[in-house]
Structure formats: structure tokens, C-alpha cells
Amino acid sequence: DVKVTQSSRYLVKRTGEKVFLECVQDMDHENMFWYRQDPGLGLRLIYFSYDVKMKEKGDIPEGYSVSREKKERFSLILESASTNQTSMYLCASSKQGAGEKLFFGSGTQLSVL
Amino acid sequence: KNQVEQSPQSLIILEGKNCTLQCNYTVSPFSNLRWYKQDTGRGPVSLTIMTFSENTKSNGRYTATLDADTKQSSLHITASQLSDSASYICVVSADSNYQLIWGAGTKLIIKP
Numbered sequence: 001d002v003k004v005t006q007s008s009r010y011l012v013k014r015t016g017e018k019v020f021l022e023c024v025q026d027m028d029h030e031n032m033f034w035y036r037q038d039p040g041l042g043l044r045l046i047y048f049s050y051d052v053k054m055k056e057k058g059d060i061p062e063g064y065s066v067s068r069e070k071k072e073r074f075s076l077i078l079e080s081a082s083t084n085q086t087s088m089y090l091c092a093s094s095k096q097g098a099g100e101k102l103f104f105g106s107g108t109q110l111s112v113l
Numbered sequence: 114k115n116q117v118e119q120s121p122q123s124l125i126i127l128e129g130k131n132c133t134l135q136c137n138y139t140v141s142p143f144s145n146l147r148w149y150k151q152d153t154g155r156g157p158v159s160l161t162i163m164t165f166s167e168n169t170k171s172n173g174r175y176t177a178t179l180d181a182d183t184k185q186s187s188l189h190i191t192a193s194q195l196s197d198s199a200s201y202i203c204v205v206s207a208d209s210n211y212q213l214i215w216g217a218g219t220k221l222i223i224k225p
Binding site: 004031040041042043044045046050056090092098099101102103104105106107 | 163202
């Protein structure tokens, strides 16, 4: 089974802190994604990567950056956390191809105080 | 504007009963439609992926239908179990995994 592991289930940070969310997948997938999920809304894509060192902005990249130095690892960085970034963050991976399934991690619930 | 709308927002049924969840979309171009199940506090898990030419697809007690003409899909759950309690999310792909439009989900509660 594919495993996508997110480093933390819960995080509490202060406004202005730099926050790192880590994600590792073990199935040699080319694509990796970061989404945020807020109550009553569909998942929103922050960034995705289709190869090592490659990154593309999603629908809501403002206030975030990403890093993909190795194929299995995709990091999401909040340069200066703000309260409106309090959310559930979900990492996913997939093979290349339009019809490929996304496999998700369990998510990180981030609270910014 | 590309949109995916799901109904109802929430649903409570008794264990053993059947139910049907609805998804309407206005997405163009269309590549495929997916249903995901998301347990509370977990990431979504794929149930089905349907392309334009597929009308019906089953995964155990879950059956998804797609009407590409009316841009509607449904997810039918047969003989519900307590473990079916979850949110069910409809997702439409515009042309790749990079352009997925997510519905807000239907929260299903199964009562014993």
C-alpha cells in the first residue's frame, strides 16, 4: 500500500513564526501536492510538484512556499504564519497521468495563535 | 466558472439502509470524475474514478454513476454499515491531476 506520511498531526504556532510541514511518500510517485481544507469548502490546492526541484503554484499560493529536493519529500513552508492560515493541511502524491489516483496523508491540523 | 456542488450537505440514515449522494458539476474541459471517502481526522481515500465514457462503476457496496450529458453523478451506498460514516467528496478533473475541482462533500452519519 502507498504510504504518505505527514510529520505532525497537530501543530500550534504563534503569529509571525516560520512553519515547516513535511511530507514523505514511499511509492516513487512523480507528483506531490499540498492542499488546505477548511470547513464547508472543498480542498484548495496550494502548490504541486511534478518532479524534483520543480514546483507550480496552485489556486492559493500566497503566504506559502514549497521545497522538493528529493523525489519522496515535499515540504510546505509558511514564511510568517498568520491566523488566517489556521487550517487542516493535506499532502498527496500520485503517478503521472490524468486519471491517476491521489493518495493522501492523514493531515496536519495547524493552529496559528 | 468551474464548480462542483454536492447534495445533501449532510445525511443521517439507519444502519442497513441504502442511500444516494448527488454531485452536479460545471467543469470544462472534462477529464474524469472521482469520489473520495474521508473519515474524520484522516485524509481522503479514493473510491472510484470515472471517465467520460463510463456510466457506472462499482467498488464493493459503493456504486457511482455518471451522466456526462447532464453533468451529474451519484454515489449509491448499499446496505450501509457504521464504518460508512464519513464525508464523501466528489471531484472533477479538468484535464489533469493538476486541475481538480473539489466539492465541499456530503457528511454521512450511520446510526445503529
